[in-house]
Amino acid sequence: xxxxxxxxxxxxxxxxxxxxxxxxxxxxxxxxxxxxxxxxxxxxxxxxxxxxxxxxxxxxxxxxxxxxxxxxxxxxxxxxxxxxxxxxxxxxxxxxxxxxxxxxxxxxxxxxxxxxxxxxxxxxxxxxxxxxxxxxxxxxxxxxxxxxxxxxxxxxxxxxxxxxxxxxxxxxxxxxxxxxxxxxxxxxxxxxxxxxxxxxxxxxxxxxxxxxxxxxxxxxxxxxxxxxxxxxxxxxxxxxxxxxxxxxxxxxxxxxxxxxxxxxxxxxxxxxxxxxxxxxxxxxxxxxxxxxxxxxxxxxxxxxxxxxxxxxxxxxxxxxxxxxxxxxxxxxxxxxxxxxxxxxxxxxxxxxxxxxxxxxxxxxxxxxxxxxxxxxxxxxxxxxxxxxxxxxxxxxxxxxxxxxxxxxxxxxxxxxxxxxxxxxxxxxxxxxxxxxxxxxxxxxxxx
Numbered sequence: 001x002x003x004x005x006x007x008x009x010x011x012x013x014x015x016x017x018x019x020x021x022x023x024x025x026x027x028x029x030x031x032x033x034x035x036x037x038x039x040x041x042x043x044x045x046x047x048x049x050x051x052x053x054x055x056x057x058x059x060x061x062x063x064x065x066x067x068x069x070x071x072x073x074x075x076x077x078x079x080x081x082x083x084x085x086x087x088x089x090x091x092x093x094x095x096x097x098x099x100x101x102x103x104x105x106x107x108x109x110x111x112x113x114x115x116x117x118x119x120x121x122x123x124x125x126x127x128x129x130x131x132x133x134x135x136x137x138x139x140x141x142x143x144x145x146x147x148x149x150x151x152x153x154x155x156x157x158x159x160x161x162x163x164x165x166x167x168x169x170x171x172x173x174x175x176x177x178x179x180x181x182x183x184x185x186x187x188x189x190x191x192x193x194x195x196x197x198x199x200x201x202x203x204x205x206x207x208x209x210x211x212x213x214x215x216x217x218x219x220x221x222x223x224x225x226x227x228x229x230x231x232x233x234x235x236x237x238x239x240x241x242x243x244x245x246x247x248x249x250x251x252x253x254x255x256x257x258x259x260x261x262x263x264x265x266x267x268x269x270x271x272x273x274x275x276x277x278x279x280x281x282x283x284x285x286x287x288x289x290x291x292x293x294x295x296x297x298x299x300x301x302x303x304x305x306x307x308x309x310x311x312x313x314x315x316x317x318x319x320x321x322x323x324x325x326x327x328x329x330x331x332x333x334x335x336x337x338x339x340x341x342x343x344x345x346x347x348x349x350x351x352x353x354x355x356x357x358x359x360x361x362x363x364x365x366x367x368x369x370x371x372x373x374x375x376x377x378x379x380x381x382x383x384x385x386x387x388x389x390x391x392x393x394x395x396x397x398x399x400x401x402x403x404x405x406x407x408x409x410x411x412x413x414x415x416x417x418x419x420x421x422x423x424x425x426x427x428x429x430x431x432x433x434x435x436x437x438x439x440x441x442x443x444x445x446x447x
Contacts (some may be wrong), residue, residue: 026050038120040113041071042091045246052247056089058109063087071110098134100127127158139375152322156267157279159324160252162220163189163319166271167202167227167241172212179214185242186270186317187217188326190351196227197347198316199331200234203241207362214445217243220277231354236301237331238342238350252318255325257304257343260287268308268330268339270317282308282339303340304328370409372415375400416443 025048032297034051041057055071056062062076070076078087093111105111164354167189170179172287185202215227225243232239262283285305310330319328320340328341377398385392402413
């Protein structure tokens with residue numbers, strides 16, 4: 001019996017020693033150390049929700065504790081009755097599809113994987129033309145049909161729609177505790193990390209209200225995020241808001257509104273009356289309609305005039321050219337067939353000014369004068385000081401005051417030569433020392 005117990009203990013000890021230690025998540029996420037994966041099956045957050053890693057592709061293992069989730073359009077299929085056992089990632093849609101490159105794919109997941117690879121190589125995306133193989137089509141969806149060749153508006157919409165969002169501004173009622181809608185509109189995503197451009201009047205109330213305001217952003221795929229205002233210019237009616245997604249978001253690029261020509265085709269997309277991704281088309285009537293002609297007294301901007309219909313809720317949405325580039329923000333409707341948009345060149349200027357303003361705020365540092373000459377505590381310095389003064393404490397870090405400048409804030413505060421910061425009372429950091437015994441060399445004397 002004793003022999004059996006000893007053997008059991010040894011075996012369990014070996015199992016423990018041979019077990020791989022579990023990786024701990026870092027206390028602080030450093031995204032600069034995240035890899036830049038090239039993933040045909042899309043991206044998912046890692047175990048620590050810090051970096052984006054490649055999702056499992058079709059045919060990869062899934063379902064177990066350490067398996068990476070299946071990618072976009074895939075689901076984990078388990079053996080019958082074995083939910084927690086090893087599964088395999090399979091496409092939710094099993095039928096064949098025809099791609100815009102004229103090739104037949106086994107399913108839509110295979111098409112998406114090839115399309116992602118094509119985009120990573122700088123080539124055009126491959127889209128689904130129809131269900132079923134390409135050879136079976138003789139109708140209008142075939143790549144050689146006029147409907148496929150000349151539906152350029154549909155191509156633009158397919159390209160831009162995923163990056164257009166619906167925005168709602170709510171007021172949290174202080175008495176009833178429920179959300180009261182204040183305004184709604186549209187916007188478009190400018191960065192993969194969640195920067196969104198919209199109209200200022202969409203994200204701010206025109207009348208004073210009491211209570212906490214909340215911004216809700218809904219993506220085309222149904223994902224909903226809370227947003228915060230990053231910057232706003234009510235005169236130009238432009239604002240940026242920020243969401244914090246767990247994955248990379250689709251984005252739109254800004255074009256040059258100065259290159260617009262009267263008669264050029266444009267597409268407006270937004271969420272009028274909360275009807276997401278409503279599309280209207282038209283042409284550019286003029287790219288230089290003075291704001292004062294529209295009755296905007298303090299306007300210093302020329303607007304883009306178009307006959308594309310812009311309704312309530314379209315505000316903040318993009319006006320794009322046939323290349324899918326944003327050339328304006330839908331902002332104003334005067335009458336049927338007469339609508340206006342803020343030019344993209346003005347948006348670019350606003351974004352640059354906003355970036356400069358944030359950079360200056362980061363760079364603004366208060367310089368303070370203490371009035372001491374100091375040395376950083378090192379082991380060698382401590383040994384040298386102990387030779388001069390055997391009672392010098394055993395310290396491994398801190399500041400040694402070598403000399404105090406006469407009539408300085410440090411001298412007035414009672415700091416003397418030959419002490420270190422631990423002798424000022426309890427140990428304090430250099431930042432605390434600076435705040436306590438310093439003055440601003442450039443005080444504001446205006447008040």
